[in-house]
Amino acid sequence: MHPVRHSVRHSVRHSVSHPMVKPALRRGWRDLNTLQFGMAPAHAMVLGPMDTATGSFLDLLDGTRGMPMLRDEGRKMGLPEGHVDGLVERLARSGLLDDATGGGSAADALRKKKEVLDRLRPELASLSLVAPEPGDAVERLAARRSLRVEVRGAGRVGVVLAALLAGAGVGEVDVRDIGCVEPWDVAPGGLPAESIGERRQEAARRAVHGAAPDRPPRTSSKERGTKEVRGLSLVILAPRDDLAVHAPDPAAAEALLASGTPHLYAGVVEGTGVVGPLVLPGDTGCAGCLDRGRVDRDPTWPRLVAQWRSGRQRKVHACDLTLAACVAGLAAGHALAFLDGELPSSAGARWEASVPGLDWHARPIWSHPACPCGAAEKAKGERVSEEGEPHETMARQQPYAARLSGTWRAHV
Template identity: 35%
Template sequence: MEGPDSWPTTCMGVKRPRIKPALRQVLRSERTLQIGLHPRRAAMLHNTEPRFMRLVRALDGTRDVRQILALAQADGLTATETISLLHMLIRRGVIDDAAAQPVPLRPLGLAERDRLQPDLDALSLDPASTDCGFGAFARRRAAYVRVYGAGRIGAQVVALLAAAGIGHLCVSDPVTALAADVVPGGLGWSEVGGTRQDGAAAVARRIAPGVNVWTGEHAASLDDRARPPDLAVLCPTEPLDHLLVAELMDAGVPHLLVTGFEGFGSVGPLVLPGRTACLYCIELIRRDRDPTWPLFTARLGGIPAGDRALDTVLATQVAATAASHALARIDGTGEVVTNGTLDLLPDWGWRRRSWSQHPRCDCCVQNDFE
């Protein structure tokens, strides 16, 4: 491999290696280089010769692999040494391929691309990816999410998902928007008097002009865009519609429940039909623990009962947490709230509760969605 004619044109699939631009490089000593700042992200190069340091500094995406090998050879490094260093950096997750094409950005205007750059930087930090975050962003642009409920929490979820790059959003909440629905990240004063769903759609378009967003009044069924949604987010402002939940289960649509009332917030469970505990499983578990539960919920009109004493800060924190879990589902990076809920307590601490499938629930009798 020492002769230029035998040099590879790629290294572990990477054509034009560069240190991920979102990672800061800090020289801690003459022979120690730190790439990345957070302790759980950083890669440390210890006892590194100056010529290796110079090679790392040269990984700016302007050179292909053979040009890097030639530069390193001129500085006294063998091709084997250079390739070994590149392998180590790629395995540590600090390398991007500058040759990656920004295909999902092409339909967007320049201003929207600039607005999305911090999101792309964050997506690029996936240690398993070298595509500058374009693969994950393409999944977001292709994703279809439905949000049911556009009150203090739901409207913010819509805005956050649109701002984060979700390409297709349907909002369903025909209730008239009131002054009490106005929060900084959701419906504004200009939306008061119209429907919540129209207001949330307008907010999404303002922050993300490239989003394809429509409202429930234009949606005949779950497959109103020729395919079912990839995810439904339930943000009920009134007692939860269990007919809707049954429809989501029958269609195999993953759905995330998000609630806030009386100073408490809750995100989850994320239900994967036929695979994880569903909302009726939780209902049955509560009935097992409390014989009076059915009477209690009947007198309330259903559980969760909807927004009650939901202050601005709590609504915002719950919405942000819900949006992050929705994005994790779309990105494929984790599903923390399957078989569980995250509860935000009045002292601003989080508590995770675990749930399991109930043996008497139909959802675990047959799984048609594997």
Template identity: 60%
Template structure:
């Protein structure tokens, strides 16, 4: 039995990943992918192997491929060796290898077509055959809560829903105002409507094929992540510690995002008990600047709030929302993005992103002192004599 058969005896359908463009460096060297992060070089490639690569489109199982390879004077063993090397390099996928959650998506043509670019992207960072489809399918069983329905929060919610997250709840008070309207966020027709109602409709409209239905095997599970995207600028820069204590106590990971004055903020992503939280941020800032609590109390006074005109540049808010959504999806898909235990800031007009670690504080309620953010999972391919990234 050749190496690409699974334990059940059925065959896989190897496919060169459509997201990786293929080009010949010379007559005997093929490069898959454009960027250094993805590029794989295969050499030497003889004419027979070059012709065989054209057959790897996911429509043919191994028995047929073996037969067609024989016409090219390639043995099954040689085919297995080539496929094993290409698979190890993250170049090969299998459209039939997925699982129940991905099968649900595959059975809904409209949803699958909407998410095809997302699937192609996931195939580049989840290298094993079928991993991308499983990851995308698993998103439909995820529940996320977004706190805030302004320019940043509503856009984050729409992106998460559009990317296949099964349930996105948006919490906010009051009614939408003209300044809340944003491309990708609340539309102009939402002005005067309750923010939570308008955001709920936005999320439903963004969902590919509509939200998961009961009985389809993809009902969202327990709350996996809270994204705090408050409209109040101070709550972006100095997050509410009472909320943080509640979320840490419940063991709910949470990510902060928003705009304060002319600065966009993404992070930290807080892993309860593992990384620095809003309490750590406050304690550390007070140690560095003893006058900070006095300033904060004045800024939070009712008089100051009423007199303030919120600054929220539309392009900056959109950039913050996109980055926050991308970090949230990376976490939900099983990775640890760079905002884990760290805050990223970008300021107009130069837009230079900078990162500041949020160190766990010894006096904080979260108990994260002594813990680390952990190691990011790596799928790097080691060096090979005829294949290199």
């Protein structure tokens, strides 16, 4: 069993206007002086010493009261002068406090759309577990509305994946594909049975639109032009062709690498689900690195790929609903983590799981020195500390959100 974390102190950037103990975490007394927040070890935390009067006061931290009113309530409960401010600061530094009015103007605009916010409240609660600053969770959720994601592939994986992103509040999720919907494209949460025979791309876009809690914010023609210049926040390659999943063609991502567009691979090949790699151009291993690494390990790899690509193509591929749903869910989770400013474990790695066991494991995709993507060249710049331990490059060491002002700002 993983140990429960004790409170971790960090600096708080903003004052808290309307404090609210994060509702995503259940509370329970471990003893008379120790309070546990949360059940699951990943986010649970223990805070102490804490007396019962202070514990009772926590019920008032529900976001409906400002600090002056909370101080008055504290005095009525017999708490010492300054105790309320100290408690609020302590909870904030421990990452246990949210601000019901925080998050900036975009968050305020989202709060005004009550029906939309109610749809997104589970996402907001989940974000509060990983966003330590008061107001950060709703700020991240509101920021999703301005992001643009393109999903290439409208099969059992791609459409469900795109619908998940739209349902989680990503403002613009576009799906691209060719051909018409076949019976085997239909999937719960994806293309419905009544779309069989329709143009696949149009049916996929309609399904994604239906999953979104709100339309993206309207922009003027001038702003739309600027947005096109900025490019996409993320491209997800989810091909229906299982060969394109197993051996992605590096040429298909050349334009993405050239424009510096982050992209994520996902799909199913012969009963094996694949998520990754998430490619940060010039930073992590790409499809070209994957291909060259395979050639190094197996000289017959090019011969096999040539036969698979030139041979007779299967019309229906092995892609059962449960595995497709698993892949779509995991890929959407990694995509959202990236869009929210984190660096998911698919950056430079492929997660794979096969039926029937579905035992997920990661395979690293090392940057290859012969690949023109430049990731290997950047890796050479890693310095060695005085103790002899390698330091990761700045891009890998810092959270994605910390480097938005650098290389990747153009894509958000």
